[in-house]
Amino acid sequence: MDSTDTELEDIEVELLVRALQRRHGYDFGQYSPASLKRRIQQLAHTQGDGTISRLIERVLHEPGFLQVVLEGLSVPVSEMFRDPPVFRALREQVLPVLASYPQINIWQAGCAHGQEVYSLAILLEEEGLYERTQIYATDFNESALRQAQEGIYPAKEAQLWSRNYLEAGGRHTLADYYSARYELIKLDQRLRRNVIFANHNLVADEVFCEAQLVVCRNVLIYFSDALQDRTLALFRHSLVRGGFLCLGTRESLDFAPSAKDFTPVDAGLRIYRLGGRSAVRG
Amino acid sequence: MPAPQAVVLGCSAGGLAALETVLAQLDPALPQALIVCCHTGSSDVGLFCELLALHSALPVAEAAERHPARGGVVHVAPSGYHLLLETDHRFSLSIDPKVCYSRPAIDVLFASAAAAYRERLVGVLMTGANHDGASGLAEIRRRGGIAVVQDPQDAEAPSMPQAALDLAGADHCLPLQQIGPLLNRLCLP
Incomplete structure (x- = not known):
């Protein structure tokens, strides 16, 4: 991945956030970008054949895929009596x-x-x-x-x-x-x-x-x-x-x-x- | 080539001693932010920061959420959280799952810092017993930053620097004693 590819990825992240908002009403635009991007990259690995563009396509066209994305983008890690x-x-x-x-x-x-x-x-x-x-x-x-x-x-x-x-x-x-x-x-x-x-x-x-x-x-x-x-x-x-x-x-x-x-x-x-x-x- | 704006350092087993060596040799006039991720296994890095401060030429503090990475300060990732850099050079924390069995993970810090500082970043990977940091260091190089790896033969635990060399390669691979002086050369105009 050279610098053009990394910039492309930044564009893809923006487009996915926009797709989630326009298509489903979930707004991740106000999330801290660094963690959001990391989670999106991981989703791309597990659900998008490695590319965020594929995630965007699935978010737009596949019923039921929204739930998969929401799970990937939310925070399910904790423990009892943490701290x-x-x-x-x-x-x-x-x-x-x-x-x-x-x-x-x-x-x-x-x-x-x-x-x-x-x-x-x-x-x-x-x-x-x-x-x-x-x-x-x-x-x-x-x-x-x-x-x-x-x-x-x-x-x-x-x-x-x-x-x-x-x-x-x-x-x-x-x-x-x-x-x-x-x-x-x-x-x-x-x-x-x-x-x-x-x-x-x-x-x-x-x-x-x-x-x-x-x-x-x-x-x-x-x-x-x-x-x-x-x-x-x-x-x-x-x-x-x-x-x-x-x-x-x-x-x-x-x-x-x-x-x-x-x-x-x-x-x-x-x-x-x-x-x-x-x-x-x- | 413009001077780096930040230095990220990662280490695990044997990391405290390695950091003490490197930080002691730094020029107190360094204008860069230094950001440390070390797997300490403890629930509070306060004591770890105090120990580092005894040796460090620069002030040491736990990295604070939302606050900017400040030049001339050594910021240490808090226990139990991943530490990330935003593109405005402020710190973010996350409790996302462990990476390489670690939270904080070096990969998470390095990859986010690479995106935030691009070619104006130096990544330093030292002693450690797993493979955390290798993919983060590769990301730093991809973005045009400089990768420094401790010579595995010189490391208390060689597998982490070796994994980084295997995956990412390095711009500089050298013994611990030479890392501080190298950083001074890379960072001071």
């Missing part, structure tokens, strides 16, 4: 405040395969709050949502997740919450009883609930500054005053004007509260 100190802080600093609400609404935005949804449900269960909690778990990827509802994961993950769970202050063992069979584990489906899984696209959709806590970890890292800011504004409008926002531990709010409405609870762990310091007190 245990975050879940410990949620347990020790956030849930005690949420306990003062008669009904607790939590929005997990970009829930992917659901690992963090089940992690949250376990936290709430152990803190005695789950009966009065509603978790809205949303993603734009239908297939990820289906897998999230099933709660079935490779058994080889269980060791790391169990360690995470204990580091996050777990009161039992993670094995109490899943059954293992062959190479798979299945999370206790009772944990799902207060979860609503729903399709929601942060790029295009609006506010749909009033929440005391929004959890959206490692999703905005894929968004441009403008889309990150728009999404933070969406979270601001979804949160009650004094509500909490939990982002990924390496996300930066330094280029988002909407971040000014959020006050750090633990800046290092990226846990924030809506409202200025005066609003948070008491």
Whole structure:
């Protein structure tokens, strides 16, 4: 591939993004280009005979191919209790405040395969709050949502997740919450009883609930500054005053004007509260 | 030929010692951004950055999401994320699947940096026990950048530099002790 070829590839990426938008209404134009391009290249390898142009053709003409592309372009990687100190802080600093609400609404935005949804449900269960909690778990990827509802994961993950769970202050063992069979584990489906899984696209959709806590970890890292800011504004409008926002531990709010409405609870762990310091007190 | 704007460095097993050697020999006046991806296996690169800073001629900091790669600073990829460069030379992170069993992966950093800096990039691949970085280094060369590979015979773990030589070749292949001085020559006007 010489320099002309690499420029051609840049053009193909643009055209694919445009095709997805014009043909199907999915706008990836506001995604961070570097990761998007990498994912598109990988899709071209697995689904496009090596070329992005072939992907464009299939996106335009093949019914059902959209879903394949959406799966390839979304973020389905997570683990249970990823970054245990975050879940410990949620347990020790956030849930005690949420306990003062008669009904607790939590929005997990970009829930992917659901690992963090089940992690949250376990936290709430152990803190005695789950009966009065509603978790809205949303993603734009239908297939990820289906897998999230099933709660079935490779058994080889269980060791790391169990360690995470204990580091996050777990009161039992993670094995109490899943059954293992062959190479798979299945999370206790009772944990799902207060979860609503729903399709929601942060790029295009609006506010749909009033929440005391929004959890959206490692999703905005894929968004441009403008889309990150728009999404933070969406979270601001979804949160009650004094509500909490939990982002990924390496996300930066330094280029988002909407971040000014959020006050750090633990800046290092990226846990924030809506409202200025005066609003948070008491 | 215009001077490089950035240097990306990749290493794995034995990488800390190799980086300490290279960074200690750099000219403190280097105006380029240096960007490091090393498989450390730890969950936090804070300590790794502190250790590097003890030896480095230039300040060392974890690369921060959305912030620009700054000249005269050594930026280190955070643990658990791929580190990428956008075309405006700002950092992006991703939690996409591991590449070569690694996240951060050298291939991901190198390929994105190649697209961002094109021919004004130097890629350095050193000691390591897998084949991460080989295809990224090939991408750097394709875009007209300069590829530097540690002589595998000189490397604590030879398979990574060897894999890079086999796949991408190199503009310079030399022992560790000569990499820092070479970078000074390539980068200073």
